[in-house]
Amino acid sequence: MVTPFRDDGSLDLDGAAALARWLTEHGNDALVVAGTTGESPALSDAEKVALWRAVAGAVDVPVVAGTSTADTAHSVTLTKAAVAAGVTGILAVTPYYNRPSQAGIEAHLRAIGAAAGDLPVWLYDIPVRTGRRVAREVIWRLAGDGVIVGVKDATADPAGAARLVAGAPAGFELYSGNDGDTLPLLAIGAAGVISVESHWAGHLLGQMAAAFWKGDIDHARALNVSLQSSHLYQTSDESPNPIPAKAMLRALGLPAGQCRLPLGPAPSSVDDGAVALLRQLELLND
Numbered sequence: 065m066v067t068p069f070r071d072d073g074s075l076d077l078d079g080a081a082a083l084a085r086w087l088t089e090h091g092n093d094a095l096v097v098a099g100t101t102g103e104s105p106a107l108s109d110a111e112k113v114a115l116w117r118a119v120a121g122a123v124d125v126p127v128v129a130g131t132s133t134a135d136t137a138h139s140v141t142l143t144k145a146a147v148a149a150g151v152t153g154i155l156a157v158t159p160y161y162n163r164p165s166q167a168g169i170e171a172h173l174r175a176i177g178a179a180a181g182d183l184p185v186w187l188y189d190i191p192v193r194t195g196r197r198v199a200r201e202v203i204w205r206l207a208g209d210g211v212i213v214g215v216k217d218a219t220a221d222p223a224g225a226a227r228l229v230a231g232a233p234a235g236f237e238l239y240s241g242n243d244g245d246t247l248p249l250l251a252i253g254a255a256g257v258i259s260v261e262s263h264w265a266g267h268l269l270g271q272m273a274a275a276f277w278k279g280d281i282d283h284a285r286a287l288n289v290s291l292q293s294s295h296l297y298q299t300s301d302e303s304p305n306p307i308p309a310k311a312m313l314r315a316l317g318l319p320a321g322q323c324r325l326p327l328g329p330a331p332s333s334v335d336d337g338a339v340a341l342l343r344q345l346e347l348l349n350d
Contacts, residue, residue: 097128
């Protein structure tokens with residue numbers, strides 16, 4: 065879930081609650097709050113806690129908190145704060161920029177797992193942003209020891225994800241972390257997608273997954289084809305995620321605002337593209 069800001073860049077908690085309710089009414093089974101799509105690096109700790117409380121109090125679906133940073137001690141503090149704020153799960157991204165060893169990554173995740181207590185923890189593996197891919201053996205060990213219940217996989221490697229699932233313990237949950245990879249990952253056993261485009265196309269994603277799971281592969285493929293422009297719109301060198309996602313929400317008249325620096329406001333072409341894409345998907349009422 066993106067984090068809505070007001071015109072002056074301040075946190076819009078009323079907007080966050082309203083957006084959370086809208087998302088759950090439009091195909092989202094759970095919400096990740098203060099993840100990277102929520103501009104977590106640009107939020108203060110106090111803002112994150114306020115955001116978790118506001119969203120958890122606004123919806124009945126599970127609310128998963130993005131609590132991890134490049135600093136293990138800070139991540140532990142945030143995880144404990146999220147637990148106190150009433151969330152129902154934790155999403156822990158691999159430490160970024162400092163590129164720790166596999167042993168360091170494992171110790172980092174074990175510390176977050178201990179801070180989470182009884183709440184489930186999902187690892188977020190996105191090497192394009194963190195500089196490190198988590199080794200399968202580390203994931204298997206963490207899952208086997210009950211530290212994590214699954215992975216948000218944004219490695220862009222369906223074959224590697226298939227090997228991960230094949231060796232994982234029973235009950236392990238793999239989620240697609242890239243919307244364009246969702247259908248391939250469903251084919252190797254993914255439980256669903258932790259999505260960006262579900263901000264505007266949640267029902268279509270849900271229909272695609274449902275079609276696949278009931279064996280209507282042709283319909284699932286057709287829906288995936290219809291979403292190709294949506295997949296491509298989400299991020300670019302000019303406008304990285306979540307700049308386009310916020311443009312889509314503005315076009316729908318929903319709370320979003322612009323992104324804080326260093327992402328900054330969207331170029332006008334991104335807002336124009338949002339309107340065009342929504343019309344293509346027949347999701348905009350003119």
